[in-house]
Amino acid sequence: MIRLDLSSGPKWLDLGPGLRLHVLPVTTAIMVAARNDPVVEALPEGASKEEQALVMAKAVARRVVTGWEGVGDADGNPVPVTPEGIDALLDIWPVFEAFQTRCLTPHLMLDAEKKRLRTLAEWHFGGGDRYCEACQGPCPDCPGRANRPLTPEGWQVWDLAQRLTGQLRIATGMGGATVLGWDMGAALTIARALGVDPLIAAECLPDIEAVMVRKLNEQMASGARSAPGPER
Known part of the structure; x- marks a missing residue:
């Protein structure tokens, strides 16, 4: 089972016998800043995946490593440090x-899962279910199948998103009704009640919203x- 184990606070990472790093949480802001690091942006177009991964890892580490032992x-x-x-x-x-496995992989995996959820939402909220009604059987190219979540946490967030119809915030005016979004406070309360990690819900729901x-x-x-309902 793949788990998106994200920490909301600083922690020690054991990287080998006698070696450990004290790291800050790898937030979305840190990942964005690392991608915009001059060293990362200076990578040539023909850089190998290994070189790209190493340069990106260094850019993140310079922002999150606050202490170490065994160096x-x-x-x-x-x-x-x-x-x-x-x-x-x-x-x-x-x-x-x-470092890549213990510190970066969960966040890179979360980025990939968020991308799948956004694509799935495009299909679902764009009327994808109506297209499926015309199919005689499961379609191998169906976006709803091709972009299904790959992790238990991804499935939990997607299930949560489909339960939030009653939490829509809608404004009405002369031009008609406008959907504003979900009541995120209520959404996170529901997430906790369903056992969905609030941190992962808070990371993924705005993209789907x-x-x-x-x-x-x-x-x-x-x-x-x-x-889809009265003003909330």
Whole structure:
């Protein structure tokens, strides 16, 4: 089972015998900042995937590593954390692999799952279910099947999103009804009641919400669907 184990606070990561790093949470803001790091942006177009992964890992590590144990100089004396030291440490292949697995993989996996959920929402809230009604059987190219979540947490968030119809916020005016989004406070309360990790729900729901709002408003504007409920 693949689990999106995301921490909301600093923690120690054991990367090998006698080596561990104290790291801050790898937030979306940190991942975005790392992708915009000058060193990352300077990578040539022909850079290998391995080189891209190493440069990205260093960019993230420089932003999240606040302490370490088991790192010393040539004489074995402990050294303080520095950007240069972090880069040198990750140049050691087993350390890089351990950092990639323990620190980055859950967040890279979350990014991939969020992309699938956005694509699934495009199909679902764009009327995908109506297309399926015309099919004689399961279609191998169906976006609803091709973009299904790959993790238990992804399934939980998608199930939660489909339960939030009663939490729509809708504004009415001279131009008709406009979907504003979900009541996120209520959505996260429901998430906790259903056992969905609130951190993962908070990361994924806004992406689904943005697609849902756009698709429902498009359909209401074109007259394809009536307003989905009273103003909340």
